[in-house]
Amino acid sequence: MGTFASLETWSSPELKGRLEWYYSVANNLKPAKYLVCRHIPVGQDIRQLSEDELWGIHEKKAEEFSRVFKEIRDGGLKLKEISMERPNFLDLKVALVKKMLTHCNFCRWNCRVDRSAAKKFGTCQLAEVSRVSSYFHHRGEELPIRGTKGSGTIFFTSCNMRCVFCQNADISHDKDNGIVFTPHMLAWTMWQLRMEGCHNINLVGGEPTIHLHTIVEAISLLRFFKNVEEAALEAKADLYIPYPLDVRNASFEGEFNTPILWNSNMYMSPETMKILHELVDIWLPDFKFGNNRCAVALSRTPWYFETVAENHKLIYSWNEDIVIRHLIMPGHVECCTKPVLKWIADNMPLTPVNVMDQYHPDCYCNPSDPRFDKRYVDMSRYPTREEILESYRFAKMLGLRFEEITFEKSLRGIRL
Ligand code: SF4
Structure with a gap:
């Protein structure tokens, strides 16, 4: 090794x-x-x-x-x-x-x-x-x-x-x-x-x-x-x-x-x-939600976007070492993934980002879990291949530094 x-x-x-x-x-x-x-x-x-x-x-x-x-x-x-x-x-x-x-x-x-x-x-x-x-x-x-x-x-x-x-x-x-x-x-x-x-x-x-x-x-x-x-x-x-x-x-x-x-x-x-x-x-x-409506609906967290965005901005202004994670959620590419990635591109250009595709339905979103709540049925699936590729395409279009962190070794097999 x-x-x-x-x-x-x-x-x-x-x-x-x-x-x-x-x-x-x-x-x-x-x-x-x-x-x-x-x-x-x-x-x-x-x-x-x-x-x-x-x-x-x-x-x-x-x-x-x-x-x-x-x-x-x-x-x-x-x-x-x-x-x-x-x-x-x-x-x-x-x-x-x-x-x-x-x-x-x-x-x-x-x-x-x-x-x-x-x-x-x-x-x-x-x-x-x-x-x-x-x-x-x-x-x-x-x-x-x-x-x-x-x-x-x-x-x-x-x-x-x-x-x-x-x-x-x-x-x-x-x-x-x-x-x-x-x-x-x-x-x-x-x-x-x-x-x-x-x-x-x-x-x-x-x-x-x-x-x-x-x-x-x-x-x-x-x-x-x-x-x-x-x-x-x-x-x-x-x-x-x-x-x-x-x-x-x-x-x-x-x-x-x-x-x-x-x-x-x-x-x-x-x-x-x-x-x-x-x-x-x-x-x-983790920069999860692109707006407060989704943050409240899915995390019961008010004042999310301004709080998390402000803290990211501070770190950038301090010139700190940072890798940002964003998890692609099913049905949340337009309302969360794109606004978060756009915010990063506008406010923290060149910051390494991991655009993560490993969402799986868990906890209240998992139909085979006793805690499953049907209010979250929209979240009870994996993101589609098209949702994942659209997120990568958008990150690329914005010029984000995400490929070496997200894919680690190569882009082989992934057509953006
Ligand atoms: S402010 Fe303190 S008590 Fe309240 S949630 Fe945060 S850590 Fe917990």
Whole structure:
């Protein structure tokens, strides 16, 4: 088996250029962003500060991060040339997400419930505790993501959307699925996957946004661990495969290093976007619906288009590494696929896009599932070949960068 760096996919200079930061961190040529955050000192005790005061410091530290990050990215500065102090930018983010949890505004629902008190619940139905359904080396993601040894994917339970066709409904519609994961267990799991050779840590669900506090704290705890976390192993779906642990998979200048991948519906609040900006090395968003009518009808999600579009636009303006996914849904080429692809072409030209053809009727749309609801009978079929080809033709006509991600190897057999 070849190495990650020798994958055919990197022979496309455009694709490699678009994913250069991720590629460098995955190959331990650069430090992940969270390591850079550790080298941005806050310079004062933050324990007694109000949330507004913390956000004020966050704004200044984000500017400092941006300067340091650019120098590191361009090769003019080495991480070891900057000292490490506590509290640092990462500690500040942990403090902020803990405050946010007490009036939860992690996502656009902005439920304002105190999840630490667990007396009232928001749309995601979660209190403070996070649960992980499973984690493993995912071999089914896009080639630059799954590479040769898999994407270190961690599936969190529950979701802030209610897609009637959800292909992970056992996880996303059942908040009690899986086992309770503390931030420490989560950090250990990330370490294990990366030490086993995974090219990234892929945070997904359900939806990772609703577990922001656990994830950010886990990232702050990342290091080389010595002891096995037996409780976390219960959720490892590929435990039967003996992957050797190798420190060379995960080391940058002696520090534990891994790209953080955010695999999300992008229905986040502006505050969450600020927290994630300096932590995520590569974004893998789903852009599903081309209008709010379909989002409400099929996902019970209001304010969908403006929220998700705005978050995509932010990522583009930040010049981040990103691959956008769009799933072709039956009967939704004109109202969803075309508007989404057109929006991407107009607002994020040259961004790699995966135009996905693997929709299958699931959950409330699956006639052989006891949960089948006849209101969704239009969604109870596969997209036709013509719907799929029309989507590809439209993407091509718009000049989108989708072919090397969508088809991976060649267009053989596909006539557009
Ligand atoms: S994560 Fe979103 S859905 Fe859940 S309580 Fe917070 S704002 Fe509401």
